[in-house]
Amino acid sequence: MINIIENKCDFCGTCVGVCPANCIDVDEASILINHKKCIDCDLCVYICPIEVLESINEA
Amino acid sequence: MKPSYDIIVVGGGPAGTMTAKYAAENGADVCVLEKTRDIGYPVRCGEAVGHDGITQFVEMQKNWIAEKINSCTLVSPEGTKLDVPFANETGYILNRRIFDYDLSRLASKAGAQIFTKVKVQGLLFENDKIIGVKVNHLGEDKEIKGKIIVGADGVDSRVGRWAGLKTTVKIRDMESCMQYSVSNIDVKRNNMTMFVGKNYAPGGYLWIFPKGDNFANIGLGISGKYSKHKSAKKYLDEFMSREFPDASIHTSMCGGCPIAYPIKKPVADNIMIVGDAAHHINPVTGGGITPAMKSGMLAGIVGAEAIKYNDQSEKFLEKYVKAIDKDFTKRHHTLYKIKEAISQLSDEDINGIARNIDSIPTEKRTLRKVFMSSMLKKPSLIIDVMRIFTGL
Known part of the structure; x- marks a missing residue:
């Protein structure tokens, strides 16, 4: 699962651009991930310029 | 509404x-x-544009221009600095x-x-x-x-x-970018500087775009192929602490740039x-x-x-x-191929090219020659580069 590190995001939308599942919604000052649609590819984690996103193991 | x-x-x-x-x-x-x-x-x-690009649509207004650019400096991984004066081109760093x-x-x-x-x-x-x-x-x-x-x-x-x-x-076609607008720095006016190489910005470049006296946009883009291992922010912070430890950061911004x-x-x-x-x-x-x-x-x-x-x-x-x-569209397809060819060059390749260009007297250097030299590893691209610079 992808975790958003709170208060770190700049809402640039780079993660939205690479997300193959179209499951990230970035607004002027908010970011939301639809975990039901997320396919855990972690591309958003890799591309984020400022390391806002992290992949966490659900187990 | x-x-x-x-x-x-x-x-x-x-x-x-x-x-x-x-x-x-x-x-x-x-x-x-x-x-x-x-x-x-x-x-x-980064706010850099060409005069000929913008004036296709609108007349340039004075208050849009933070800095007029009439030369660029390319810095190779080992630190060779190539000054390339613009021949017919004029650039601007915009507000x-x-x-x-x-x-x-x-x-x-x-x-x-x-x-x-x-x-x-x-x-x-x-x-x-x-x-x-x-x-x-x-x-x-x-x-x-x-x-x-x-x-x-x-x-x-x-x-x-x-x-x-x-x-x-595609992640390989996305540049992960980070930029600071900074003061208290000593940078050359009317000149843009670009650093290339794996230490500065793998799969992209680092830029210094001046915006008036002692002020500049300093940023970089790294390929999505590499950002997994180290983020754009980390690369930029390392550069800043090494080169401009006393800079004040007035704006920090990040973003993605699709180079697809x-x-x-x-x-x-x-x-x-x-x-x-x-x-x-x-x-x-x-x-x-x-x-x-x-x-x-x-x-x-x-x-x-x-x-x-x-x-x-x-x-x-x-x-x-x-x-x-x-x-x-056709031009962008060619440019994409050039980007791919450049991205395959190793730091050693780039150092060699830079030393080669360094031997051309500054006044005889043109952006075209610089690009041509960087294509020596893949000669078929020279024709494409020629097309770009002759506008065909």
Whole structure:
């Protein structure tokens, strides 16, 4: 699962651009991930310029 | 805000406002929906443009220009500095806040309506046909009808995806970017500096773009192929602490820059995609302002025509695709190949090339020669490079 590190995001939308599942919604000052649609590819984690996103193991 | 428009443009950057300006000038009833509270802010851009690019659309205004650029310095991984004076080119570092704002004023002057704080949440469908957008405007949910929806919604575009168009950027074609606007630094005026190499910015470059005395945009883009291992911010912070430890940071910004082929299909029935959302960016430089304005202009003109002839089908809107194909698509394909060739060069290759160019007297150096030398590893590209610089 992808975790958003709170208060770190700049809402640039780079993660939205690479997300193959179209499951990230970035607004002027908010970011939301639809975990039901997320396919855990972690591309958003890799591309984020400022390391806002992290992949966490659900187990 | 009216309940319906001929053309609804989603996004208030240069692509969106140019679409609106040209559509309105050609008789369409147009609105621009911007999600943030301000047109032109936050800036997510290095702000470098060419004089010839911008003046295709608008006359340069003094207050848009933070710095005039008439030379560039390329720094190789081992530190060879190549000064390349511009021959016929003139560049600028813009004040995007003012520039974008003024473009939106031009759109408004042409008759378009501009709205900020409008979050577009999806498309409106009727029997599978797109008939408008669902929005939240200042906290209130609304539906706005439109005959054509233009996706000018940037790197995080969703309009195209909602319409079934493929605007997603492959990770290898996305540059992860970070930039600081800084003071208390000593940088050369009227000159842009670019650092290349794996230590500075793997799969991209690091830039210093001056904006007046002791002030500059310092930023970098790294390829999505490498950002997994170390983030853009880490690369930039390392550079800053090494080169400019006393700098004050006035703005920090990050963002993504798609350096991909233009999307194959930027139209569908009642839909057009322009600018960054359609990957209309120079894949070598990452410069997207001029191509965004161009695709906006062409989409605006075709959109107005589609309204006039009461035909907003994909077939009619293909005219826009033909127009951008004729204008820059082929060029961007060539530039993409050049980007790929450059990305395959090792730091040692680049050092060799830089030493080679260093032996050419400065006054005889041209951007063309620099690019030509960098292509020696793949001679077939020289012909492509020639085409670019001779404008064929």
